Amino acid sequence: APVKTDNAQLIVPEGVYAETVLSVTHYTDHLFRFRMTRPAGFRFRSGEFAMIGLMVEGKPIYRAYSIASPSWDEELEFFSIKVPNGPLTQHLQRIQPGDRVLMRKKPTGTLVLDALTPGRRLYMFSTGTGIAPFASLIRDPETYEKFEEVILTHTCRDVAELKYGFDLVDEIKNHEFLAEVVGDKLKHYATVTREDYPFKGRITTLIENGKLFTDLGVPPLDPAIDRGMICGSTAMLKDTKELLEKAGLTEGANNKPAEFVIERAFVG
Ligand code: A2P
Incomplete structure (x- = not known):
């Protein structure tokens, strides 16, 4: 009742x-x-x-x-x-x-560490509110126990929409125990698509032309080392997934861990 x-x-x-x-x-x-x-x-x-x-x-x-x-x-x-x-x-x-x-009462989802096979570098690709699950994962010590390097990408239309992500990273840096756990393992790569800003472009474009990797000073995607999580609109998921698959990564799930996982961000 x-x-x-x-x-x-x-x-x-x-x-x-x-x-x-x-x-x-x-x-x-x-x-x-x-x-x-x-x-x-x-x-x-x-x-x-x-x-x-x-x-x-x-x-x-x-x-x-x-x-x-x-x-x-x-x-x-x-x-x-x-x-x-x-x-x-x-x-x-x-x-x-x-x-x-x-x-x-029951939470669920595929963007969990358990759905990925072990790797060295974890990419979190997000657009808009798709950053939300990663806001959770970048504040979880387990993420840094499992990965040597964590790269959070966040792409929005305008600079103002990036603020939540910058606040999160500042909060981590000033947090009494997270600051030490995270150290310099977390890299935040924020871009916009509809305003002037030093870092511009869709994440898919930046993967394709390699600018993401040169900006970060890391080698191109490698299925032996890199793992990925993707959260954004349906179109963004599809396009980003294709690029990861082209690089040789395969999609995983809770019951079948693999090299990357995807989930649609909340809309409407
Ligand atoms: P763009 O401005 O070029 O459309 P939205 O609010 O429409 O979900 O978009 C959020 C961000 O995701 C925007 O920067 C947008 O870029 C980008 N985006 C939209 N569609 C795609 C896609 N298919 N692949 C990669 N990024 C996308």
């Missing part, structure tokens, strides 16, 4: 947590981050997503959201777009600290 919570109108359906919003940061007209309480029994692997929702006119509306916080964090973080008529995000963008957000 549905449980009535102390939040007057909020009936929490079964199999769902109702968590309290702790903070909200708006980056642009299209992007925001929020943090909320983490239920005591909730376990997930860094890089997984959960179904996040709100009650809208008496009905729950859910969308898949990558958990942007690492698995050790006592709070949960999410990075979201705002879509003016988006069924969920038109409401979610207005949440305030103290509000309740619904979360289904």
Whole structure:
């Protein structure tokens, strides 16, 4: 039976947590981050997503959201777009600290370390809100136990949309224990496609013309050494996947680890 919570109108359906919003940061007209309480029994692997929702006119509306916080964090973080008529995000963008957000109890996803075979260098290719699962993984010490070098690429249309990624890296550098664990293993490569900026272009173009590798001072993709995770739009996933396959990497899954994994970023 549905449980009535102390939040007057909020009936929490079964199999769902109702968590309290702790903070909200708006980056642009299209992007925001929020943090909320983490239920005591909730376990997930860094890089997984959960179904996040709100009650809208008496009905729950859910969308898949990558958990942007690492698995050790006592709070949960999410990075979201705002879509003016988006069924969920038109409401979610207005949440305030103290509000309740619904979360289904079972997390899932393929962007997890377990889905990759051992390697030396891990690439995380992201566009837009596709950075969210990597926000989790770059703050997880296990990532640095498994890989000698971690390269996070983030491509957005405009410079303002890169801010969340820069904030994450600053936070890591100033974090009391992560700073030491991460050391100089993490490289952040941020580019834009529709504004002037020192680093320009789609990640697919930069892989194809080799600029990504010369800028980073690393050799071209090598299936013996390099592993990849991709998160972005459907078109971005397809194009990036093709380039990794051309370089000889094969796609893996939870039950069949291989050299790269992909997942669609949240939209709408
Ligand atoms: P572009 O500005 O050239 O379209 P979106 O908001 O449309 O998802 O785009 C986010 C970022 O991903 C943009 O910088 C966009 O570049 C880029 N992008 C869009 N489609 C692809 C694709 N097929 N491959 C690589 N990057 C892409």
